[in-house]
Amino acid sequence: MRKKNLSFWEIWNMSFGFLGIQFGFALQNANTSRIFETLGANVEDIPILWIAAPVTGLVIQPIIGYFSDRTWTRLGRRKPYFLIGAILSSIALFIMPNSPTLWVAAGTLWIMDASINISMEPFRAFVGDNLPDKQRTLGFAMQSFFIGIGAVVGSLLPYMFTNWIGLSNTAAEGVIPDSVKWSFYVGGIVFFLAVLWTVVKAKEYSPEELEAFEKERIKDKPARVDVVDKTKNIRNQMITGIGMAVVGSVITFLIYINGLTKELYILFVGLIIAGLLFIVVALMRQKEMRNGFTIIITDMLNMPPAMKQLAWVQFFSWFALFSMWIYTTPAVTGHVFGTNDTTSELYNDAADWVNVMFTVYNGVAAAVAFLLPVLARRTSNKVTHLLALVVGGIGLISIYFLGDKTGLLLAMIGVGVAWASILSIPYAMLSGTLPAAKMGYYMGVFNFFIVIPQIVAATILGFLVKELFNGEPIYALLVGGFSFILAGLLTLRVKTHKSIHIDE
Template identity: 40%
Template sequence: MKAIKPRLSFWQILNMNVGFLGIQYSFGLQQTAINPIFLYLGAPEDMLPILNIAGPVTGLLVQPIIGAMSDKTWSNRWGRRKPYFLIGALLGSLCLFAFPYSPVLWFAVGLLWILDVGNNMAMEPYRAFVGDKLPEKQLSLGFQMQSLFVGAGILLANGSIVLFQYLFGGESVEEAGTIPQWLYYSFFIGAFLSLTTILWSVLKTPEIPPSDEEMAEINRIKALKLGQRITEPFLEIIEAIKHMPKFMWKISAVYLFQWYALFIYWQFTTPLFKLTMGYTTSEAASQAAKMSLTYNTVTMIVALALVPLTLRFGGKKVYALSLVGTAIALFSITYISDPTLVLIPMVLFGIGWAAMMGIPYTMVSKIVPQSKRGVYMGILNMMIVIPMGIETLTFGPIFKYLLGGNAINAMLFAGVFFVIAAILAMRLKESNNQMI
């Protein structure tokens, strides 16, 4: 019998999601600051996709494994999900502190791998954590609250980049192989937030103890030999994929085009502005940060407003329409050379980002069993990193040989993929019984 979960207050849901602020600040730096650092350290533009392969690979391996492990974890002191996102936050914090001191390209790439492991360890159990705590009627609010903190975290990250360049960048000339010192401070703030915000949520939000059946399964896993305990998460992932809801197979098709396109956008905004506005790498990186600042401000504003809209019109329609708006935004920015006017399409991008970060998780959380929520949230995130992995391996040659090494063409290519994602999103069927 399904346990009845108590309804939480708005502030309880907010406290529960504060930790997402630090995780997403780190993610914001990855979106906007990591690729410019690679360029500062001498990376050619067509190598940017492959240099970002850490995210897809670590996400593919870490998220489902951690999800499966957290399903079978319980500590009276630390809970079920908390140990994992605490360790992930600590790892991410250390990497963020070290990142601006990268002396050469290979060192920065290596740190990105470790940072991604930490972020993935923290992020996946956090998705399951919200599903564990909230009754079905509050799931939309819970995940859109996460979407709000996605916007807030990335907003702070990119706002700090713009602010510190303005305060300390001056008219300094770029030196090859050197990371500007004004960029250091954003990473130091990220190192602090990564850990402290997670601790806030850990201390403010108790986890719901497992049921007798779940506890029996946890004890069964504990009784296994070490080798069996190591292989158990892999076997559970395979079994979960075999019995995965049809809805999740359909959303994987949407995600294939959506996340491939998003990765192109994040990698090629800096090269785009170097081309369309004649900027240096620093100036283009600052403009990219302003873009992110704009759309994440919009995300913060509209995230909770999407809750009543999805309840009235259905998540599928709101989601699909938001993807169309994102496509329009990408088509638009390629033809605008004014640094202020180019921010206007980011309103549509921000609405799309808010929907992408909340609506799919709400829909999936409603249809997967409580005892396997961690592993299924991990599999959902596999559907994010697989397209990213495909992009890192394929888009470099596509950019160089098919698109003429032109960042404008890259952005138009991403816009077309968002249109395809929107069409596929309209095929989703919302139902409470999609395990068949």
């Protein structure tokens, strides 16, 4: 019982839904700051308005992963979640550009990101479910390709509607331009249809087949079995929870007495809540209570070693990306083009050029997606990821020194290489270390190390821009560039081997 090698077109069909997911994700990333500014947000307030997206992912993805591991319906295992998320995301995409106020837009972002996460999380586990080990890098590369293509068109839509079709790119104060509105409408339709294609065309293995595959795989390549001392494990969980709660409480108090920016509360109050959850679950386990809640929280403590090492790589990679998504529009309009007037033609032309920049980096990601597995075979996944992230860091840093449109596009080439690698190589490295029965859950938990840096960025970068960078968002991009390079260096310490935890 071994998984069969899938054909190119079978991998194409099972990945096609990511085209729609990234269509919506690109519209969100490239236009949300613009919508917020149009509705009256100050530049230093933009990160906190974005906080909905990462917080939602932090909660939704492991829960969806946990339940999708345990789901089997007539529609399949992962596919019900693809479809539900697509329907909700498409509705949110229609609502977002019609938000009458800033807080309606922030609330819609929350709903939209939750819905995108419902669709997106099972797609990562889908590759692990359906493909043998040797095809997984190709499977994640195929997802990267569709992500790149979807993001290219999605990011470019406002520019296309303005310059090719003639829709208005400006509007009265507090009103979203028609070019942006129609981009979101098209995105909602494409999102649903692309995911529906995968739901109809792709097949899934049953839970019984996956269990048989896993047994055969362990025979061929035995995993390292870590027998966990349950009493010691519970004690470690309690100590970890107390430590998190204490650190969070102390720093929250220091924020309060020093009158620091309120956004910092989100990060450290969140740390307190996480610590309390660890403490509660440790107490429940002492009383031999076992349910979905205790399993979800405890398995976070028992992550495979490679996952813990990759966590640091993901943290600094996504911190860099989030700094770029938040601050590229105000950095380019202000630092490069010299305007902050959201009603001016110069500002809106510059904001459209940011869409073109995002189109370039996503297009590069699509173009190099299938080259990364080739480079990885000749070197290794670790070396490939290191090189890609360093190139991305150099590209992001170079924006500070550029003063023309062409130069900005060249900078995005490096970011595109990094983006292609971020979307594929870490998942290929991780999937080979995970037990099949918890593939969806751990892929969801892995999202923590995408979400946590976004929360850190949303809470810290606004403070840094306001207090240290004199309101100049271009410096946030410099921080992001160096974060890319650090993430690349940390890749070298990742050691991938399969590990199974067994309670004594």
